[in-house]
Amino acid sequence: MTPPDDLSLTVQELSNAYEELSLLYRISEVFSFLSIDEICSRITSEAINTIGVKTAAVLFLDEKGEILVTKTCRGKWSSESVIHRDGGVLWRSIDAKRPAAFCNLSESGHQQSFPELGSLMVCPLVGKAKVIGALVVADKDNNEEFFSNDSKLLCAITAQAGLAIENAFLYGELESLLVGAIRSLVKALEASSHWTAGHTERVTEYAVSIGRVMELEAEMIEKLKISALLHDIGKIATPKEILNKESGLEAHEWSEIKRHPGLGAEILVELKQFKEIIQSVKYHHEHWDGVKGIYGLKEKDIPLMARILAVADAFDALTSDRPYRRMKSKKEAVDEIVRCTGTQFDPTVVEAFLKWVDGFNPPHRVS
Numbered sequence: 001m002t003p004p005d006d007l008s009l010t011v012q013e014l015s016n017a018y019e020e021l022s023l024l025y026r027i028s029e030v031f032s033f034l035s036i037d038e039i040c041s042r043i044t045s046e047a048i049n050t051i052g053v054k055t056a057a058v059l060f061l062d063e064k065g066e067i068l069v070t071k072t073c074r075g076k077w078s079s080e081s082v083i084h085r086d087g088g089v090l091w092r093s094i095d096a097k098r099p100a101a102f103c104n105l106s107e108s109g110h111q112q113s114f115p116e117l118g119s120l121m122v123c124p125l126v127g128k129a130k131v132i133g134a135l136v137v138a139d140k141d142n143n144e145e146f147f148s149n150d151s152k153l154l155c156a157i158t159a160q161a162g163l164a165i166e167n168a169f170l171y172g173e174l175e176s177l178l179v180g181a182i183r184s185l186v187k188a189l190e191a192s193s194h195w196t197a198g199h200t201e202r203v204t205e206y207a208v209s210i211g212r213v214m215e216l217e218a219e220m221i222e223k224l225k226i227s228a229l230l231h232d233i234g235k236i237a238t239p240k241e242i243l244n245k246e247s248g249l250e251a252h253e254w255s256e257i258k259r260h261p262g263l264g265a266e267i268l269v270e271l272k273q274f275k276e277i278i279q280s281v282k283y284h285h286e287h288w289d290g291v292k293g294i295y296g297l298k299e300k301d302i303p304l305m306a307r308i309l310a311v312a313d314a315f316d317a318l319t320s321d322r323p324y325r326r327m328k329s330k331k332e333a334v335d336e337i338v339r340c341t342g343t344q345f346d347p348t349v350v351e352a353f354l355k356w357v358d359g360f361n362p363p364h365r366v367s
């Protein structure tokens with residue numbers, strides 16, 4: 001028995017509403033903590049899959065509001081595509097802050113602007129206060145025209161994405177401000193001892209490279225970067241004569257040096273959002289087997305970022321001159337790290353380190 005028309009309609013409406021709701025759920029879940037590039041790439045894929053189109057593109061408005069620049073695209077849209085302000089379809093939708101659809105571009109007189117596209121739908125990407133760009137989709141898979149439900153889905157994507165992109169912009173600005181301030185702090189620290197000049201930046205580069213081989217998520221890589229920049233910040237409280245001592249250290253001087261991870265954690269304790277970073281700083285000198293570390297933590301009780309820092313830190317220390325010994329070659333340093341795997345270092349981290357270090361040459365330094 002076929003259902004009456006009004007029932008079919010209701011089922012169709014329910015199905016549309018469900019589709020819209022599950023789409024909203026999916027995108028609001030995934031947008032937190034993503035970079036701008038990741039958000040744009042996700043919404044392009046989401047538009048293609050949900051609306052069922054062959055082409056989709058995210059365009060960003062320049063600061064003057066005169067040019068639309070392609071940020072990400074798929075299908076028959078050029079990544080080089082730049083659209084200057086004219087009276088065209090995209091600009092009309094942006095100025096009105098409303099979606100617009102053109103089912104037959106050749107008949108609507110807009111074919112010149114998009115010679116490869118048959119039909120097109122656009123929805124502005126709006127942040128808290130202003131338009132930041134647009135999401136464009138073109139040519140449905142089934143060659144049908146765009147319906148009002150397609151427009152609803154497109155608007156659902158852009159409503160979430162506009163705010164997420166704006167937040168990611170603000171987050172990026174704040175983050176570079178924070179990282180800039182941390183770098184200045186670290187430079188001040190390293191200026192007090194020429195033996196450690198550049199150590200922090202190199203450890204940061206090595207730790208992030210190992211993290212990438214381990215396929216850590218972008219948010220974790222950011223935290224790892226800040227942890228690495230701050231890992232020795234506690235040395236700010238270590239007496240300079242100990243840091244710069246050219247002969248071997250006495251036992252009480254070693255004890256003083258060993259306080260720096262704990263002091264670093266104390267210095268940072270007020271930064272409530274830095275909980276994981278503080279833990280990484282505090283435990284970056286722990287040993288995997290728990291035997292010779294400062295706090296006696298063992299294996300996975302040591303935070304992962306601290307285990308990565310331990311390998312990156314050791315590799316830079318081994319390939320740098322110290323007052324009491326000459327720098328080792330890359331091979332000697334790698335052999336030493338491999339020798340200490342399973343005792344000092346986490347085998348999984350060393351595995352990633354070995355993959356990365358294979359194609360890496362330590363910078364040549366003149367001491």
Ligand SMILES: [Fe+2]
Nearest residue numbers: 231232284285
């Ligand atoms: Fe350290």
